[in-house]
Amino acid sequence: MSQEAIDLIENWFCCELNIDNVKRTYRQQFMRYQEMPLLFSVATGNMQSFFEHDLSYFDLLDPHIWMAQQNGGEFYRQCGYAYERFDAKGYTNLSLKAADAYRARPEYWQKGLVNGIDSFAEVSRKIGTPLITTECWGVVDYKDWPLLTWDWVQELCMLGAQHAASTERWLAMASSNFCEPQFVGMWRDKLWHQQVMAIIRSAEFAPELRQGRLYRRL
Numbered sequence: 001m002s003q004e005a006i007d008l009i010e011n012w013f014c015c016e017l018n019i020d021n022v023k024r025t026y027r028q029q030f031m032r033y034q035e036m037p038l039l040f041s042v043a044t045g046n047m048q049s050f051f052e053h054d055l056s057y058f059d060l061l062d063p064h065i066w067m068a069q070q071n072g073g074e075f076y077r078q079c080g081y082a083y084e085r086f087d088a089k090g091y092t093n094l095s096l097k098a099a100d101a102y103r104a105r106p107e108y109w110q111k112g113l114v115n116g117i118d119s120f121a122e123v124s125r126k127i128g129t130p131l132i133t134t135e136c137w138g139v140v141d142y143k144d145w146p147l148l149t150w151d152w153v154q155e156l157c158m159l160g161a162q163h164a165a166s167t168e169r170w171l172a173m174a175s176s177n178f179c180e181p182q183f184v185g186m187w188r189d190k191l192w193h194q195q196v197m198a199i200i201r202s203a204e205f206a207p208e209l210r211q212g213r214l215y216r217r218l
Contacts, residue, residue, distance in 0.1 A: 023057075037214035039132065043069065050123045059214050060171065063120040064135040065164075067156050070112035075101065075139070083141070091143045098139065102152045113137060113156060114163050121167040130209040132172040136160055140177060150185045153178070154192050161196050165203035171214055173200055 029038060037059035055061070068075045076082065078101050080093035102109055124131050137160025138153045157176040164170045175196045178186040187193070209215065 047119050060130045065116045067109050067113040068139045070116050099152050117163050121169045124169040130171045131169050144183045144185050161199050168204050168206040
């Protein structure tokens with residue numbers, strides 16, 4: 001991701017027009033679906049922005065957290081991936097470099113993921129809003145090409161689920177960005193899926209989060 005794109009995402013809250021649009025949309029939806037939990041989905045790394053605006057009207061936040069987005073997208077830059085949408089070179093670079101890049105410094109990349117989770121957990125504690133995460137924890141994109149290894153992706157996703165669950169701020173979470181059955185390489189490890197789902201299903205919730213429209217549906 002380019003620095004321009006990162007700056008755009010992180011400065012999203014700075015535009016009052018964006019905030020006004022969100023509030024107007026919320027009011028419209030709330031009037032029609034008063035029992036439906038409404039959320040704000042975000043992948044920003046600018047934590048201070050969450051404390052500068054009133055987000056109490058949301059039932060929850062949906063932060064998208066990946067190891068690959070930490071430190072300004074350092075991992076993807078190292079691998080030569082730039083979110084190419086109409087060119088396979090980014091996916092080719094990932095298939096050639098990503099596993100080795102991760103294994104060369106696993107503790108470093110894991111620490112970035114943990115820090116990202118902790119940052120959003122702290123936001124949740126301070127503003128009193130529960131979290132869910134629908135996209136996570138290792139990399140955003142990865143093709144299921146033949147002979148690619150998935151163990152490093154699974155390692156990161158297991159860590160992410162474990163650590164997020166331990167904070168007691170997540171009411172729900174995905175296991176990875178690759179939950180769809182077309183990712184054969186990810187799904188061939190049945191035991192891994194059973195283990196990570198056991199962690200997610202057994203996660204505890206902080207007492208103050210055991211209320212509200214989303215919790216009542218769980």
